[in-house]
Amino acid sequence: MTDDPVLRASDADRDRVAAVLGEALATGRLTSVEHADRLEVAYTAKTIGELVPLTRDLPDVSVSAAPATVEQQTIDSTFSKTIRKGRWVASRHTKLSARFGALIVDLSEAVLPGREITIEADACFGKLIVRVPDNARVIDEGGSTFGKRSVTGGSEGDGPLIRIVGRSTFSKVIVSRAVTDWNLA
Structure with missing residues (x-):
């Protein structure tokens, strides 16, 4: 990573910072809340200057010793x-599976690792509900057989791109920004 604070940060720069933060969490240097807060800043950083303060008080981690994202x-x-709701760290590819049950996942407060993530939403005789962040762009590439699939969100917004894939069979899959029609309690 270069030292010029005004240069735009790359995904690789963000991933290197995330690796240092992950090691700091694993060794007890950061609490889970501090880790989530810093990780969110890392993955939304636009410049190198925004990344530098996140690891300034942590030891360097060699690339070979760094845990993978x-x-x-x-x-x-x-x-x-x-x-699953509240503050949690999602992955670049998250598989959601509802089999004869209900799965409710709220991404609105989750730390999303990067500008694009893929949600594989698979349901069979179940119900799967996903709330995406208000500024997210959503692309639906999945399908449904004998079920209901409602994916809203559109391609507008300056937030992360959330790609929805997977299939639902005799199930209901709902992906939206609104929470007025379902309860997360």
């Missing part, structure tokens, strides 16, 4: 109701 995670609900 979580590229994929799975959130599953089978014969149950699962809710």
